[in-house]
Amino acid sequence: MSSTEGTRRPVGINDVAARAGVSPGTVSNVLNRPERVAESTRRRVERAVQELDYVRNSSGRSLRSGRSDSVGLLVLDVTNPFFAEVARGVEDTAGEEGLAVVLLNSGEQAARQQRSIRLLAEQRAAGAVIMPVDGDTADLLWLRKQGVPGVLLDRGDVSDDIACSVSVDNHAGGMAAGRHLINLGHERITYLSGPGDLEQCRTRLEGLRASVAESGADPDQVVRVIHTAQLNAESGEKAVEEVLAGGPKRRPQAVFCTNDQLAVGVIKGLGERGLSAPSDLSVVGYDDVNLAALVHPGLTTVAQPKYELGRSAMELLLSELNDPDHSHVRLRFAPELTVRGSTAAYRP
Amino acid sequence: MSSTEGTRRPVGINDVAARAGVSPGTVSNVLNRPERVAESTRRRVERAVQELDYVRNSSGRSLRSGRSDSVGLLVLDVTNPFFAEVARGVEDTAGEEGLAVVLLNSGEQAARQQRSIRLLAEQRAAGAVIMPVDGDTADLLWLRKQGVPGVLLDRGDVSDDIACSVSVDNHAGGMAAGRHLINLGHERITYLSGPGDLEQCRTRLEGLRASVAESGADPDQVVRVIHTAQLNAESGEKAVEEVLAGGPKRRPQAVFCTNDQLAVGVIKGLGERGLSAPSDLSVVGYDDVNLAALVHPGLTTVAQPKYELGRSAMELLLSELNDPDHSHVRLRFAPELTVRGSTAAYRP
DNA sequence: GGTAGGTATTGACACGTTTTAATAAACCTG
DNA sequence: CAGGTTTATTAAAACGTGTCAATACCTACC
Numbered sequence: 001m002s003s004t005e006g007t008r009r010p011v012g013i014n015d016v017a018a019r020a021g022v023s024p025g026t027v028s029n030v031l032n033r034p035e036r037v038a039e040s041t042r043r044r045v046e047r048a049v050q051e052l053d054y055v056r057n058s059s060g061r062s063l064r065s066g067r068s069d070s071v072g073l074l075v076l077d078v079t080n081p082f083f084a085e086v087a088r089g090v091e092d093t094a095g096e097e098g099l100a101v102v103l104l105n106s107g108e109q110a111a112r113q114q115r116s117i118r119l120l121a122e123q124r125a126a127g128a129v130i131m132p133v134d135g136d137t138a139d140l141l142w143l144r145k146q147g148v149p150g151v152l153l154d155r156g157d158v159s160d161d162i163a164c165s166v167s168v169d170n171h172a173g174g175m176a177a178g179r180h181l182i183n184l185g186h187e188r189i190t191y192l193s194g195p196g197d198l199e200q201c202r203t204r205l206e207g208l209r210a211s212v213a214e215s216g217a218d219p220d221q222v223v224r225v226i227h228t229a230q231l232n233a234e235s236g237e238k239a240v241e242e243v244l245a246g247g248p249k250r251r252p253q254a255v256f257c258t259n260d261q262l263a264v265g266v267i268k269g270l271g272e273r274g275l276s277a278p279s280d281l282s283v284v285g286y287d288d289v290n291l292a293a294l295v296h297p298g299l300t301t302v303a304q305p306k307y308e309l310g311r312s313a314m315e316l317l318l319s320e321l322n323d324p325d326h327s328h329v330r331l332r333f334a335p336e337l338t339v340r341g342s343t344a345a346y347r348p
Numbered sequence: 349m350s351s352t353e354g355t356r357r358p359v360g361i362n363d364v365a366a367r368a369g370v371s372p373g374t375v376s377n378v379l380n381r382p383e384r385v386a387e388s389t390r391r392r393v394e395r396a397v398q399e400l401d402y403v404r405n406s407s408g409r410s411l412r413s414g415r416s417d418s419v420g421l422l423v424l425d426v427t428n429p430f431f432a433e434v435a436r437g438v439e440d441t442a443g444e445e446g447l448a449v450v451l452l453n454s455g456e457q458a459a460r461q462q463r464s465i466r467l468l469a470e471q472r473a474a475g476a477v478i479m480p481v482d483g484d485t486a487d488l489l490w491l492r493k494q495g496v497p498g499v500l501l502d503r504g505d506v507s508d509d510i511a512c513s514v515s516v517d518n519h520a521g522g523m524a525a526g527r528h529l530i531n532l533g534h535e536r537i538t539y540l541s542g543p544g545d546l547e548q549c550r551t552r553l554e555g556l557r558a559s560v561a562e563s564g565a566d567p568d569q570v571v572r573v574i575h576t577a578q579l580n581a582e583s584g585e586k587a588v589e590e591v592l593a594g595g596p597k598r599r600p601q602a603v604f605c606t607n608d609q610l611a612v613g614v615i616k617g618l619g620e621r622g623l624s625a626p627s628d629l630s631v632v633g634y635d636d637v638n639l640a641a642l643v644h645p646g647l648t649t650v651a652q653p654k655y656e657l658g659r660s661a662m663e664l665l666l667s668e669l670n671d672p673d674h675s676h677v678r679l680r681f682a683p684e685l686t687v688r689g690s691t692a693a694y695r696p
Numbered sequence: 697g698g699t700a701g702g703t704a705t706t707g708a709c710a711c712g713t714t715t716t717a718a719t720a721a722a723c724c725t726g
Numbered sequence: 727c728a729g730g731t732t733t734a735t736t737a738a739a740a741c742g743t744g745t746c747a748a749t750a751c752c753t754a755c756c
Contacts (some may be wrong), residue, residue, distance in 0.1 A: 013744095022705075024743080025707075025708095026704085028744055037704070055466065059416060060711090060741070077436075078432050079433055084432050088426055104448070105436065115443075119448055123406050233638060265642070291642065360711090360712055361712065372712090372713080373714080373738095389734080408711075
């Protein structure tokens with residue numbers, strides 16, 4: 001007659017203790033430091049755990065310890081395949097340590113970022129992997145003051161006495177793309193940047209300009225910059241209008257987009273106007289998301305180690321959590337140019 | 349001189365109370381039911397909160413209430429743009445209620461799903477949105493027994509006395525694709541299914557076969573099924589080999605893929621063999637992810653309301669959380685065929 | 697047989713919050 | 727102004743866990 005009850009009060013460590021005929025403290029020991037407890041009692045406790053289907057309460061646990069067993073992951077937008085891949089890296093690594101990942105989207109809005117940061121503080125998250133909306137590190141510092149260490153994602157420009165960071169060398173990426181285009185003989189290059197001025201976009205542009213200067217040409221003559229509203233294909237498609245403005249004579253010979261989605265949008269936009277890559281215009285993207293290999297023509301792009309980015313960000317966070325006297329490290333990956341069909345030599 | 353300390357003990361509700369000269373209970377009231385406390389004291393407390401930069405501790409809160417302020421989202425793979433979009437819908441909606449979303453990937457592995465479910469139980473999550481790996485509802489029921497209600501995502505076949513569910517009519521989707529192909533005159537159709545037998549894939553196939561039967565033809569003659577290892581483009585590309593087996597005579601005239609990624613992979617695979625869609629073979633996808641509109645030719649596909657799926661799953665969960673006498677509802681969306689360039693009339 | 701030394705277990709408290717029942721104060725009403 | 731009613735505040739008791747000093751038990755050694 002006792003099994004008919006719909007919802008019964010949840011079983012706690014005390015119930016297990018009672019069942020096994022030991023004190024709650026011993027049960028806690030079995031769970032957390034099994035070596036301290038004698039074999040026989042341990043088995044007795046483990047059996048009680050099984051029989052009662054006990055599941056431990058992490059609220060209690062983290063109230064006591066002052067630290068929860070989840071970490072935050074704050075990205076600009078999960079929908080962007082770049083972040084999705086990063087997220088998987090973070091989640092896999094966290095999962096191996098039994099940590100849960102709390103996913104937060106900032107949507108590139110500072111206000112939403114702040115809300116998310118606050119949420120993590122309230123949760124007393126063990127730590128956070130953060131891709132900040134802008135260069136303002138106030139939020140990050142505040143969070144750290146609340147006892148939640150953070151690892152910066154894709155922000156190599158921040159001083160490393162603030163936090164660990166994992167990034168990919170954007171300057172090198174920009175240069176790689178630039179050299180490739182210059183070698184192909186292009187002399188007028190448009191750089192399609194994202195909204196506002198994300199540091200990543202700016203640094204890639206600098207890399208591009210550096211590669212132009214290196215070749216002996218004047219960056220101001222060669223490179224033109226256009227900003228788009230968002231980092232998606234639609235924005236790229238729309239931007240084509242502006243890219244082509246000035247007529248066939250002044251039109252660029254190549255477009256370097258700060259993101260694969262933009263690049264794919266550009267290719268589509270060209271098609272709608274009867275033009276195509278690479279015959280009329282070379283197009284280069286950035287990230288090497290899945291999509292890049294699948295469109296026609298295949299997208300020449302600067303590949304970033306996305307999954308590894310997420311994985312190592314999480315690993316850095318873990319090392320900071322475990323190592324008491326930890327000093328921040330700045331980890332920087334090298335990007336790699338992947339040449340596909342969307343770029344070709346310039347034929348006047 | 350007090351500001352020099354590196355890490356100070358975190359400020360709690362008691363510190364705020366002391367500072368404001370009231371009892372902790374009153375502070376709690378100010379935070380949770382401001383109307384119960386007199387204007388003057390409320391302001392005093394609010395000031396103390398500001399001055400001390402108090403941030404509430406959700407461990408304590410949820411220990412007391414027995415319920416945390418986060419919800420789980422368990423998907424097969426965030427990397428899949430379909431899920432990413434769903435995730436955004438869930439996260440937006442949860443965020444509006446101040447709930448955090450814990451992201452869990454099962455990777456289609458039952459063991460990982462079980463681990464994730466356990467994690468949610470330990471967290472005493474307020475609820476969960478779950479896309480189960482298979483038809484086994486044991487995990488889900490167990491979670492509910494632990495006091496964590498779940499909403500099923502994309503599983504319309506489960507009895508609604510178990511949980512609410514949100515899905516898209518897969519049978520209708522399969523039929524829509526089938527009718528389209530039949531109207532175009534195709535008489536040999538290959539269905540590219542996912543790994544194992546996911547219910548979604550199976551039901552879409554049934555829809556396809558139903559549309560064939562409806563036209564007066566024999567489904568067994570017209571439809572052939574091939575299973576792929578994964579639901580990604582690479583698998584689609586590889587499957588082309590098998591699709592084309594049997595030579596030009598016996599080769600299908602159309603391929604209906606259970607997923608856009610597969611479809612895009614197929615188109616690519618065809619290209620590598622000197623064939624192309626739709627002139628040699630019509631290709632239909634499923635989901636209408638971003639990608640579908642961007643490849644060349646544009647992919648004809650069955651569109652699902654992804655964001656809305658996530659949003660309404662979360663809304664259903666919220667209504668279950670707030671409404672004490674709640675009865676489960678089964679919400680089913682209608683898919684919509686989006687015709688693009690990858691399908692065309694059959695020309696013998 | 698007594699004692700030192702070790703091991704296994706316990707009991708009690710602390711973590712930060714919410715809630716409930718009780719108290720104090722103010723306010724009506726006849 | 728007594729008695730009743732509302733309003734504002736408080737004190738204390740949970741919630742489930744981890745920790746730590748203290749105790750009980752055992753063994754081995756002199």
